[in-house]
Amino acid sequence: MTVVVTGLGATSPLGGDVSSTWEGALAGRSGVRTLDNDWAETYGMAVNFAGQLAVSPLEVLSRPEAKRMDPSAQMAIVATREAWAHAGSPEVDPERLGAVVSSGIGGVWTLLSAWDTMKEKGAARVLPLTVPMLMPNSPTAYVSLELKARAGSHSPVSACASGAEAIGMGFEMIESGRADIVVAGGTEAAIHPLPISAFAAMAALSKRNDDPAGASRPYDTSRDGFVLGEGSGVVVLESEEHAKARGAHIYARLLGVGMTSDGHHIAAPEPNGTGQTRAMELSLQRAGLTAVDVAHVNAHATSTPVGDMIEARGIRALLGSHADQVALSATKSMTGHLLGGAGALESVFTIKALETRTAPPTINVTSPDPELELDLVRDTPRELPEGQLAAINNSFGFGGHNVALVFGTA
Amino acid sequence: MADKNEILAGLAEIVAEETGLDTAEVELEKSFTDDLDIDSLSMMTIVTLAEEKFEVRIPDEKVKDLTTVGDAVDFIAAAQG
Structure with a gap:
């Protein structure tokens, strides 16, 4: 069974969609900049920059829907809507449509904000949507709700390999005959003072505060750690047979994992x-x-x-x-x-x-x-x-x- | 302490923020579930926010009795004494 790619979606530090992200990449533009807040000063953080999203999901999603989701799920939904539209919003039997969208860290903003609220105002002020927002399967769950995907919704977690593993799992869902289409990808929204400080504590992050755009320099002799970024990428995977039957444009094939x-x-x-x-x-x-x-x-x-x-x-x-x-x-x-x-x-x-x-x-x-x-x-x-x-x-x-x-x- | 009109206005703001409805649609006789299409989790969110805004306690077992917006306004007004 050949698996093909029929749709792409993204929101990234380079742009709010695939075309602006890809244009930014071809232009060799950096999406990394100094944090637009005072965290570094307030908390004494060693790192004061990150690859922050070019377009906030709050500018794209309606306020009530955004309020129900952790930023990680918001980003996944933005990328999913683009990918699904790009695929031509296919007509598909919901029981043959899967979702596999992973996050490495989960709803860290939701969890830590709820803890802040509890410490300030007490347990009675903890909001009822806290659990559905913080759980790491929340992005894939929202994607499955959005598209009524009923073949299965999964979120394999493997730190920085999570998004790739999700796409690999989507491939296997189609190859094994569980689904005709799988919306697969990854998302992360961990630009929060705690994860930044925790990665910095491992000496994993670049500390090039005076040159954020030059900080991520793979293979350079002066590389000194990674730069935290945020955003989401989503692909629509489809069996070749299904894609051809509906006359879908095929952008590439996923050949193996x-x-x-x-x-x-x-x-x-x-x-x-x-x-x-x-x-x-x-x-x-x-x-x-x-x-x-x-x-x-x-x-x-x-x-x-x-x-x-x-x-x-x-x-x-x-x-x-x-x-x-x-x-x-x-x-x-x-x-x-x-x-x-x-x-x-x-x-x-x-x-x-x-x-x-x-x-x-x-x-x-x-x-x-x-x-x-x-x-x-x-x-x-x-x-x-x-x-x-x-x-x-x-x-x-x-x-x-x-x-x-x-x-x-x- | 707020009168019932103020409570309605404050509650309508919370409901509007949570659901995207216009505050004018949040009227006393409207049912939270049937008219405003609010699910149980959103209802619990609205209750939590209303408790904070009006400085009252709305016990979980009372929430199921708050069928309409008017029921909630009456409960909050009574709880405020």
């Missing part, structure tokens, strides 16, 4: 990247492809000193000398790291790259790591070759979750 786990450490990747490479190998195997079919990789590459090169060595090991002909992009250099939204937004980028045959640039790399043996697309986009192409999108999460998705041209 590979998922492995390190079983090594709660936060650090396994130093040899064995599990990461194996995920990529499995994804190609499942797609019936080999390394030479790959033209483009959208790397996980978060701009951490250790993680970037583990993945880079793994990609080199997978592709061998063919790596010299593979356009490597690290789009977190522009968006920051959307955690559970990352794999989904980067799937949107990967699909757009195949559709338009253009690999987006990686910005801020002024001095590439001398150990990088890959062909990094720097500063300006690069044209991809003609013919049938495949592209890999990697996502790895704290806890040792490794997910590789392989997309192909339509």
Whole structure:
């Protein structure tokens, strides 16, 4: 059963929809800026910048509907509406329509705001929608309500691999015959002082406060950690048969998924990247492809000193000398790291790259790591070759979750 | 302390904020569920916000008796004494 992509949606630090986000990426624009509040001063935070959304969901959704959702679900709904409209708002049997939309962290704004309210005003002031808003399955639940999706609604959680895992699960729902269409993706709204401070406490975040737009610099020798971002990406996956029967436009194909786990450490990747490479190998195997079919990789590459090169060595090991002909992009250099939204937004980028045959640039790399043996697309986009192409999108999460998705041209 | 018109106006603001309805639609004889299409979770939200706004306590077991907007206004007025 071939799975195709018939719709895309996004809201990101680069734009409120796919076209503005993609234009921003091709222009090599950074969506990272100094926080528009006084948290850093108030709480003594070491990091005072992030990839904040370009367009608030509150500008798009009605006030009563926004009030019922955590920001993570609001963003997912914005991206879902775009993706569904982009797919032509298909007529589909609700029992053959699935939703798989993940978040890595869940409704952290709702949880912490409710705790603030309780401390200030007492237990009686805790609002009844607190639980439905904070639960990490809330975004996928709202997507299933929005579209009346009844084949199943899931939200696999695997930290920064969550969004990719959701798309992988959507792929499997269609491949196994559970659904004809699955709306799949990821979302994250964790730009709140507590998660920022907690990531900073792990020494995971860049502290380049004086140059926010230059802070996310994957593979650069001066990289010093990731930049937190927020937003959502959603794709409409569909069996090729169903898409063709309704005359839908096919933007790309989802050819395979590979998922492995390190079983090594709660936060650090396994130093040899064995599990990461194996995920990529499995994804190609499942797609019936080999390394030479790959033209483009959208790397996980978060701009951490250790993680970037583990993945880079793994990609080199997978592709061998063919790596010299593979356009490597690290789009977190522009968006920051959307955690559970990352794999989904980067799937949107990967699909757009195949559709338009253009690999987006990686910005801020002024001095590439001398150990990088890959062909990094720097500063300006690069044209991809003609013919049938495949592209890999990697996502790895704290806890040792490794997910590789392989997309192909339509 | 507020008179019933003030309570109605204050309650209408809460309902409007929660549902997106116009405050003018929140009239005394309207049923929360049948006319205003408010589900039980939204009703509990409205009750929580009304308790704070009018500084009263509306016990959970009383909420089911508040069928219409007028029932809620009367209850709040009585609770305020």
